Amino acid sequence: MTQTLTLTRPDDWHIHLRDGEQLATTVPDAARYFGRAIIMPNLVPPVMNAEQAIAYRQRILAQRPSGSNFEPLMVLYLTDNTSAADIVAAKAAGVVAAKLYPAGATTNSDSGVTSLDKIYPALEAMEKAGMLFLLHGEVTDASIDIFDREKVFIDQILSPLRQRLPNLRIVMEHITTSDAAQFVAESSSNTAATITAHHLLYNRNHMLAGGIRPHYYCLPILKRNTHQQALIKAATSGNPRFFLGTDSAPHARDKKEAACGCAGSYTAHAAIELYAEAFEAAGALTALEGFASHFGPDFYGIARNTDTITLVKESWRVPDSLPMAGSQLVPLRAGESLQWRVAPA
Numbered sequence: 001m002t003q004t005l006t007l008t009r010p011d012d013w014h015i016h017l018r019d020g021e022q023l024a025t026t027v028p029d030a031a032r033y034f035g036r037a038i039i040m041p042n043l044v045p046p047v048m049n050a051e052q053a054i055a056y057r058q059r060i061l062a063q064r065p066s067g068s069n070f071e072p073l074m075v076l077y078l079t080d081n082t083s084a085a086d087i088v089a090a091k092a093a094g095v096v097a098a099k100l101y102p103a104g105a106t107t108n109s110d111s112g113v114t115s116l117d118k119i120y121p122a123l124e125a126m127e128k129a130g131m132l133f134l135l136h137g138e139v140t141d142a143s144i145d146i147f148d149r150e151k152v153f154i155d156q157i158l159s160p161l162r163q164r165l166p167n168l169r170i171v172m173e174h175i176t177t178s179d180a181a182q183f184v185a186e187s188s189s190n191t192a193a194t195i196t197a198h199h200l201l202y203n204r205n206h207m208l209a210g211g212i213r214p215h216y217y218c219l220p221i222l223k224r225n226t227h228q229q230a231l232i233k234a235a236t237s238g239n240p241r242f243f244l245g246t247d248s249a250p251h252a253r254d255k256k257e258a259a260c261g262c263a264g265s266y267t268a269h270a271a272i273e274l275y276a277e278a279f280e281a282a283g284a285l286t287a288l289e290g291f292a293s294h295f296g297p298d299f300y301g302i303a304r305n306t307d308t309i310t311l312v313k314e315s316w317r318v319p320d321s322l323p324m325a326g327s328q329l330v331p332l333r334a335g336e337s338l339q340w341r342v343a344p345a
C-alpha cells in the first residue's frame, strides 16, 4: 500500500517571490499548498514603507491562481532611515514583521542597515507594537571568514540585542550552524529560527566536492556536516521555536551558472516534498507537522490553518528547468527524482 502523510496545511515563513513577470512563476508555486507565506522585501528598490508593502501585496494577489486562498504576509525592509513612525504606519497597514539585512550581506542588501545603532528607535517601536524582527544573521566584515559570519553575528550583534530588548520577538532566519541552533534553544520564548530544506539535506561537500555546484550556493552558505546534523536535530526536536522557512530564492540560470554567480536556491517547486525527505531520513516524519504547520503560526500569534494536505510516497522527476520571465530557472534537484509528492486537492 502506498504510504501517505496528512498534515495541517503548512505555511512558509520565509520566501522570495521577486516582482514583475517573475511573480507568474513564483506565486503559483508558493500557493500550491502553503496557506500563508512571509514575503521577503528585498526587491530593487526594497519594500520600505506601508504604501509599498500594500502595493506589492496587490501585485502578488493578482498572480494568485483562481480559487486559491494563499495569503501573502508582508514584511518591511529596514534601512538606516526607517523611523518609529514608519513602523507604526506599517503595523496599521497589516505588515507583520520587519527584516534586517546587514548592508552587503546578501542578494539585494545594498540599502540595508549599516549599524544596529541606527535602527534602535525602529526596534523599540517594533517591540512596543508587537511587530516581529526578522534577521539575516551574518556580519559583513570582509576580514571574517564566510563560514564564520553567522557565529560572529550571534556573538557581536544578536546576543547584546537580545539582552537590550528582551520583549522584541526575533526570528533568526535560515540558520545554518550548530551555534545558531544552540543560541535559539537557550534563548527565551521570544527567540525563534527558520530552517530551510536545503540546509537539512545538504552540507558544503555537496556544493564543492567533485565539482562546484552553483545551484547549492546560497547565503548563509552551506556549512560542514556537523552543522547540518545539528540543524536536523533542531528541526525534528519538537521545539516550537524552530519552524519552516524555505528561503526559496529564484535567480535566472545565467545569473547562477556564471563566473560570479548569485546566491539563492529555488525550492518552491517542491518545498514540503524536500522537507519530508529530510525528516524521513532522520526517522522523524511525525515531527514534520509541528515544524511545518503549527509552530510558525504559534510564534507569529496567528491561527493555525484548519484544513489539511496529504503527501504520497511516490517517485517523480523534477524538471530540468522551469520558465521564469522569459528565462530559465533551475530548481533544486533539477533532473533528479524526489520520493514524496503532494496529492492534488
Ligand SMILES: NC(=O)N[C@@H](CC(=O)O)C(=O)O
Pocket (backbone or CB within 6 Å): 016, 042, 106, 107, 108, 136, 217, 218, 219, 220, 247, 249, 250, 263, 264, 265
Ligand atoms: N538566501 C540567498 O542566498 N539569497 C536570498 C537572500 C537571502 O535570503 O539572504 C535572495 O534574495 O536571493
Ligand SMILES: [Zn+2]
Pocket (backbone or CB within 6 Å): 106, 136, 173, 174, 219, 220
Ligand atoms: Zn538572508
Ligand SMILES: [Zn+2]
Pocket (backbone or CB within 6 Å): 014, 015, 016, 040, 174, 247, 249
Ligand atoms: Zn531569504
